[in-house]
Amino acid sequence: MNDEPLSETTVDSGATAPPRVRIDVASEQTRTTGATLFSLRQVAVDYGDFRAVNDITLDVPSNEITALIGPSGCGKTTVLRCLNRMNDLIESARVHGSILYHGVDLYGPHIDPVEVRRRMGMVFQKPNPFPKSIYDNIAFGPKIAGVKGNLDDVVEESLRRAALWEEVKDKLRESAYALSGGQQQRLCIARAIATSPDVVLMDEPCSALDPIATLRIEELMIELKTRYTIVIVTHNMQQAARVSDRTAFFTVDVKEDGQRTGVLVEYGDTGMIFTKPDDPRTEDYITGRFG
Amino acid sequence: MNAAAMRTAPDSVARALTTRRRDFKGTLFTVVLLGSLVVAMAILGTLLFTVISGSLPVWRSRGVGEFVGSQMSADPEVAGIWQAFYGSLLLMVFTAVIALPTGIAAAIYLEEYASDTRFTRIVNANIRNLAGVPSIVYGLLGLALFVKLLGGITGPEVHGRSVIAGGLTLGLLVLPIVIITTAEALRAVPTSIREGAVGVGATPWQTIRHHVLPVAAPGVFTGTILSLGRAFGEAAPLLLVGGITTFFSTGDSNLIETLQGRFSAMPVLVFSWSRLPQEGFRALTAALIVVMLIVLLLINGTAIFLRNRFEKGVRT
Numbered sequence: 001m002n003d004e005p006l007s008e009t010t011v012d013s014g015a016t017a018p019p020r021v022r023i024d025v026a027s028e029q030t031r032t033t034g035a036t037l038f039s040l041r042q043v044a045v046d047y048g049d050f051r052a053v054n055d056i057t058l059d060v061p062s063n064e065i066t067a068l069i070g071p072s073g074c075g076k077t078t079v080l081r082c083l084n085r086m087n088d089l090i091e092s093a094r095v096h097g098s099i100l101y102h103g104v105d106l107y108g109p110h111i112d113p114v115e116v117r118r119r120m121g122m123v124f125q126k127p128n129p130f131p132k133s134i135y136d137n138i139a140f141g142p143k144i145a146g147v148k149g150n151l152d153d154v155v156e157e158s159l160r161r162a163a164l165w166e167e168v169k170d171k172l173r174e175s176a177y178a179l180s181g182g183q184q185q186r187l188c189i190a191r192a193i194a195t196s197p198d199v200v201l202m203d204e205p206c207s208a209l210d211p212i213a214t215l216r217i218e219e220l221m222i223e224l225k226t227r228y229t230i231v232i233v234t235h236n237m238q239q240a241a242r243v244s245d246r247t248a249f250f251t252v253d254v255k256e257d258g259q260r261t262g263v264l265v266e267y268g269d270t271g272m273i274f275t276k277p278d279d280p281r282t283e284d285y286i287t288g289r290f291g
Numbered sequence: 292m293n294a295a296a297m298r299t300a301p302d303s304v305a306r307a308l309t310t311r312r313r314d315f316k317g318t319l320f321t322v323v324l325l326g327s328l329v330v331a332m333a334i335l336g337t338l339l340f341t342v343i344s345g346s347l348p349v350w351r352s353r354g355v356g357e358f359v360g361s362q363m364s365a366d367p368e369v370a371g372i373w374q375a376f377y378g379s380l381l382l383m384v385f386t387a388v389i390a391l392p393t394g395i396a397a398a399i400y401l402e403e404y405a406s407d408t409r410f411t412r413i414v415n416a417n418i419r420n421l422a423g424v425p426s427i428v429y430g431l432l433g434l435a436l437f438v439k440l441l442g443g444i445t446g447p448e449v450h451g452r453s454v455i456a457g458g459l460t461l462g463l464l465v466l467p468i469v470i471i472t473t474a475e476a477l478r479a480v481p482t483s484i485r486e487g488a489v490g491v492g493a494t495p496w497q498t499i500r501h502h503v504l505p506v507a508a509p510g511v512f513t514g515t516i517l518s519l520g521r522a523f524g525e526a527a528p529l530l531l532v533g534g535i536t537t538f539f540s541t542g543d544s545n546l547i548e549t550l551q552g553r554f555s556a557m558p559v560l561v562f563s564w565s566r567l568p569q570e571g572f573r574a575l576t577a578a579l580i581v582v583m584l585i586v587l588l589l590i591n592g593t594a595i596f597l598r599n600r601f602e603k604g605v606r607t
Contacts, residue, residue, distance in 0.1 A: 128483035138503065140488070144493050
């Protein structure tokens with residue numbers, strides 16, 4: 001058995017989880033399932049004059065997988081990138097409303113976005129390993145976070161948790177670009193969790209992968225949620241249904257003047273969203289009558 | 292009927308697939324392209340042939356070492372290019388030391404740090420314009436600024452007509468090119484790499500230092516070294532800021548004295564020799580041009596070598 005304060009989730013981590021070595025430094029009290037980790041209130045995002053999403057209010061509980069689904073252009077990725085302030089990279093982006101993380105306003109005046117991102121790993125749509133060795137890909141995050149000394153243990157543990165260790169343990173010094181797409185994406189997951197984050201944000205992590213690689217990543221997500229809160233953006237509704245505990249359904253609201261703004265239609269337990277959605281738009285989408 | 296269709300279908304398909312369409316416009320286009328290439332190559336070939344065959348007497352009678360190592364002189368029998376050769380290399384190094392760090396730093400600031408305002412857009416547009424300003428104009432600027440105004444610092448003994456003045460002038464000349472090529476190399480770094488670094492909590496500086504610059508390095512090196520090649524071939528600005536082609540000593544002065552001293556350069560010497568009446572200087576000029584071409588080839592070869600070296604494992 002592992003020594004984590006395991007949640008009530010029914011995940012069978014014993015059978016499939018890799019051997020665990022504790023490197024986790026995140027505080028224990030944040031690991032309680034069901035506590036609200038992110039709290040979004042009337043969030044709206046502008047890119048210049050264009051309002052990309054409007055009036056998003058939802059709570060993301062910790063140690064669960066929350067899926068953001070919806071058609072293209074509905075702003076789900078925009079919302080995800082607000083959580084770790086990645087939208088700061090886009091100069092014209094403006095975030096309105098409030099996003100609380102452990103009750104702290106992420107867009108408050110004294111928040112350092114670099115510190116925010118160190119607590120939130122991010123996995124991108126297209127695998128984007130650094131053009132460096134497998135080892136250096138993982139070690140970069142801990143190194144810049146000030147972890148001193150030998151990072152071998154951190155690298156091994158991160159790769160084990162990302163279910164990649166066995167495949168790469170003999171070629172850690174080789175270029176990450178030599179890996180297959182699925183391996184690269186698991187490497188990116190390992191990189192994201194190497195800094196012992198609280199949260200892993202995933203932006204359509206499987207959209208560039210084949211079904212087998214996708215399956216592996218999905219299994220991995222379910223294992224990872226005992227330690228991390230996961231927020232995943234996905235086009236793939238089956239994926240949301242398979243892995244997520246909660247689902248937020250976004251859609252595009254087209255105004256008379258042609259402005260297209262993303263809005264949150266419905267948010268709740270994944271089971272409910274997929275079987276008894278409240279909103280007809282959700283039902284249309286999940287039954288394939290839309291888009 | 293079905294059976295008949297099955298029998299005849301392959302024939303008609305085969306006929307359709309083997310019909311050749313006559314594409315006159317396409318053929319004409321290819322011919323024009325090829326013709327342009329032939330014209331360009333013919334001109335280049337003629338130039339190379341003329342220069343190399345013209346220089347042969349020098350190599351036969353004097354040898355490479357004697358020609359390059361001899362002092363400049365008004366007598367074609369003994370005139371060499373040593374001061375100009377040495378002066379050109381000295382100018383290149385000085386220009387590189389001045390212009391590369393400044394230009395690369397400016398480009399990093401413009402691309403990575405400066406926000407996209409009307410002001411930065413004006414600055415960017417102006418840098419592009421500066422890259423197109425004729426080199427003689429830089430020569431005038433160098434004459435006014437480094438020779439006349441700052442002559443007391445750049446070359447107190449030689450009325451400002453010094454290596455420093457020449458190097459600074461060439462530095463100004465290549466600075467816009469260095470900035471533009473560096474900025475383009477930085478812009479070519481995939482966003483995904485930046486996002487990956489920022490996503491694990493890298494500061495802007497760490498992202499640039501560990502990820503953006505290594506990926507951009509091949510482009511930066513290639514561009515900047517090629518810009519030095521341009522500086523190497525410039526005669527006009529150096530004529531204005533005092534490149535000389537008469538005898539002077541490159542003897543035992545220290546670094547500061549050398550930099551504050553007079554200079555010559557190979558392009559200036561080409562200009563000067565080609566106007567001399569003595570028949571003997573024809574071959575000398577050709578030989579000098581061959582030396583310049585070889586140095587340029589070496590510079591470009593270095594750029595290619597560095598690009599290949601730094602590009603390993605960086606391909607996406």
